[in-house]
Amino acid sequence: MTKKILVIGLGKLGLPMATAYQEAGHYVWGYDIDSQASQKAREAGIGTVAIFDEEIQDLSSLSKVRAIDASLLIVPTPSRSNNMFDPSYVHEAIEKIAYALRGGSKYHLVVVKSTLMPGQMKEISEKLYTTSKRDERTLGVAYSPEFIALDDNIVRQMRDPNVVLIGAEDNESRERCLDLYHSVIDQEIRLYTKTTYHTMNFINAEIAKLALNVAITQKIAYANSIATLCESFVGGNVDKVLTLVGSDPRIGDKCLRAGTPFGGPCFPRDVRAMNALEELIDSLTFEGGKGTKLPSSAIEMLNEERYLELFSTLFNQLENTNSNKITILGLAYKSGSRFVDGSPARRIVDDLEREGVRVYGYDPRVTAFIGVDVKNDIDEAISASNVILVLNDERVFRRLPWHLYPQKTIVDPWRIVPAGPNVIQFGVAR
Numbered sequence: 001m002t003k004k005i006l007v008i009g010l011g012k013l014g015l016p017m018a019t020a021y022q023e024a025g026h027y028v029w030g031y032d033i034d035s036q037a038s039q040k041a042r043e044a045g046i047g048t049v050a051i052f053d054e055e056i057q058d059l060s061s062l063s064k065v066r067a068i069d070a071s072l073l074i075v076p077t078p079s080r081s082n083n084m085f086d087p088s089y090v091h092e093a094i095e096k097i098a099y100a101l102r103g104g105s106k107y108h109l110v111v112v113k114s115t116l117m118p119g120q121m122k123e124i125s126e127k128l129y130t131t132s133k134r135d136e137r138t139l140g141v142a143y144s145p146e147f148i149a150l151d152d153n154i155v156r157q158m159r160d161p162n163v164v165l166i167g168a169e170d171n172e173s174r175e176r177c178l179d180l181y182h183s184v185i186d187q188e189i190r191l192y193t194k195t196t197y198h199t200m201n202f203i204n205a206e207i208a209k210l211a212l213n214v215a216i217t218q219k220i221a222y223a224n225s226i227a228t229l230c231e232s233f234v235g236g237n238v239d240k241v242l243t244l245v246g247s248d249p250r251i252g253d254k255c256l257r258a259g260t261p262f263g264g265p266c267f268p269r270d271v272r273a274m275n276a277l278e279e280l281i282d283s284l285t286f287e288g289g290k291g292t293k294l295p296s297s298a299i300e301m302l303n304e305e306r307y308l309e310l311f312s313t314l315f316n317q318l319e320n321t322n323s324n325k326i327t328i329l330g331l332a333y334k335s336g337s338r339f340v341d342g343s344p345a346r347r348i349v350d351d352l353e354r355e356g357v358r359v360y361g362y363d364p365r366v367t368a369f370i371g372v373d374v375k376n377d378i379d380e381a382i383s384a385s386n387v388i389l390v391l392n393d394e395r396v397f398r399r400l401p402w403h404l405y406p407q408k409t410i411v412d413p414w415r416i417v418p419a420g421p422n423v424i425q426f427g428v429a430r
C-alpha cells in the first residue's frame with residue numbers, strides 16, 4: 001500500500017533512500033536543514049532519480065508532518081574526539097518531528113537509520129515520546145541502521161539488502177518497520193536472493209550494527225596479516241591459503257581477500273568507536289582497566305601495520321628509482337565507488353606529500369582529489385612517474401596491457417598485475 005514517507009537528511013544515503021521508496025511506489029517527501037543538500041547530492045551523482053513529491057522546507061509545518069506515515073532519519077552522527085558517535089543531529093531532528101506531531105492522532109513511525117553508539121537510542125526514544133506528548137498507540141519508533149557500501153548501486157542495495165536489522169521496544173513499531181522493508185525490497189529480485197531479517201531490542205540492535213562492521217574489518221585485517229606471513233616464505237601465496245580458509249563454511253570467503261588496508265567512511269570509524277567502547281567498559285568493569293589489548297584495538301593495529309608496509313615498500317622503490325614521483329591508480333575507497341572519504345589513497349597521499357613526493361592519479365570514477373594531479377587518461381597518469389601503485393582493483397586496471405610498461409616499477413597489493421621482474425606483489429614470496 002502506498003505510504004507517505006518523509007526522509008530527513010538528504011545526503012549520501014538519504015537521497016538514495018528516498019529514491020528507493022519512490023521507486024517502490026511510495027509518496028516521498030524530503031527534508032534537510034541544508035536546502036541545497038539534495039541538489040548537491042544529485043550533482044555528485046548520488047540517487048539520481050529522486051525528485052521529491054514534495055520537499056519540506058520547514059518541519060514545523062504541522063499539517064504536513066502529521067499526514068505522514070513514517071519518517072526515516074538519516075542525518076550525520078560524526079565521530080567525537082573520543083571516537084564515540086555524536087547523536088546531536090539526531091536529537092535535533094527528533095525534537096522537530098516530536099513538536100510537529102504534538103496533538104495529532106494518526107499513527108506515525110519514526111525510524112532512526114543513522115549509526116548510533118550502544119545506549120543512545122533509549123534517550124532518543126524518550127525524547128520523542130516526552131516532547132510529542134504521545135504514546136505507543138499513535139507513535140512508533142525503531143532503530144534500523146543501514147549496511148550499505150557507498151558504491152554506484154546504493155539504491156539497488158536498499159531494494160535488495162542481505163541483512164535487515166530492526167531494533168524496537170514494542171510490537172507495533174517492529175511490525176510497521178518490517179512492513180516498510182517488505183514494501184521497498186524488490187519482490188522480483190527477492191526470488192533470487194535471500195534477505196535475512198533480524199528483530200531485537202534497541203541495545204542489541206545498536207551493538208549488532210557495530211559488531212557486524214567490526215567482524216568484516218576483522219576478516220580484512222586477518223587476510224592482510226596472512227599475506228604478510230606468505231611474503232616471508234619462498235613459494236608463499238596468500239590467495240592459495242585464503243581460498244582454503246574461505247572454503248570452510250565456518251569462515252566463508254566473503255571479504256577474505258588480502259589487499260590494501262580497509263578504509264572508507266564507515267569501517268575505520270566504526271572500529272575506533274567499538275575500541276573506545278571496549279576500553280570504557282574495561283575501565284568501568286575493572287579498577288583502572290585490565291590494560292589488555294581488546295579485539296578492536298588489534299584490528300586497528302593490524303590495519304596500521306598494513307599502511308606501514310605499503311609506505312616502506314613505496315619509499316624503497318622511490319629510492320631505487322631515484323625518483324620523487326608516484327602514480328596512484330585507484331583513488332576511491334574501493335573499486336566500483338566514487339567516494340574518497342577515508343580512502344587508503346587519502347592517507348597515503350598525505351604521507352607522501354609530507355615527504356615531498358609528487359603524486360599523480362587516475363580513477364575511472366574520481367575526477368578530483370586534494371594533493372593529487374588527477375589525470376583523466378590512464379596512459380597519461382602512468383607516463384607521469386616511474387613508480388605506480390595500484391590501490392584498488394577496478395576492472396580497468398586488471399585489463400591494462402601491463403607488459404607495455406616494463407620500465408615502470410609497479411606496486412600491487414591486490415595481485416592483479418601479471419607477475420614480472422618490475423612488479424612487487426603483496427601476499428606472495430618476494
Ligand SMILES: NC(=O)c1ccc[n+]([C@@H]2O[C@H](COP(=O)([O-])OP(=O)(O)OC[C@H]3O[C@@H](n4cnc5c(N)ncnc54)[C@H](O)[C@@H]3O)[C@@H](O)[C@H]2O)c1
Nearest residue numbers: 009011012013032033034037075076077089092093114115
Ligand atoms: N555513508 C555510508 O557509507 C554509511 C553507511 C551506513 C550508515 N551510515 C550512517 O548514515 C548516517 C548518514 O550518513 P550520510 O553519509 O548519508 O551523511 P551525509 O553527511 O552525506 O548526509 C547527511 C545529511 O543530513 C543533513 N542534516 C543534518 N542535520 C539535520 C537535521 N537536524 N535535519 C535534517 N537534515 C539534517 C545534512 O545537511 C546532510 O545533508 C550517518 O550516521 C552514517 O554513519 C553511513
